[in-house]
Amino acid sequence: MISFEKRKYKRIDTGIRLELYFDDTLFKADAINLSLSGIFCKAVARYNYLPDKILNFVLFIPKNKDYHLIKSHGLIVRETFSDGICYLAIYFNGLMNEQDKNIIKRYILGGESN
Secondary structure, eight states, X not given: OOOOOOOSSOEEEOOOEEEEEETTEEXXXXXXXXXXXXXXXXXXXXXOOOXXXXXXXXXXXXXXXXXXEEEEEEEEEEEEEETTEEEEEEEEOSOSOHHHHHHHHHHHHTOOOO
């Protein structure tokens, strides 16, 4: 059976850092994969994340020996728990600025993110 990709944007596997701010609490997370429309990540399950909730996040995009800090909002569209780990799918809900979108796009496409 032939499977067709339904995603609008290319998705890449990555291990970049992510900080989630939810109800005034910081949770560190690791990105599993990233696209221009969202991120899939894992965090220690110390909180019951709720789908359809907006959270603030900081995404650390590698740049040479430093990082671009992407600060924006995301919508939790799916969460699952397994062995004390929470897996979250976060949709970038359109509040990200154009410069940050371009930085993520260059990172995903493998170009220089200067």
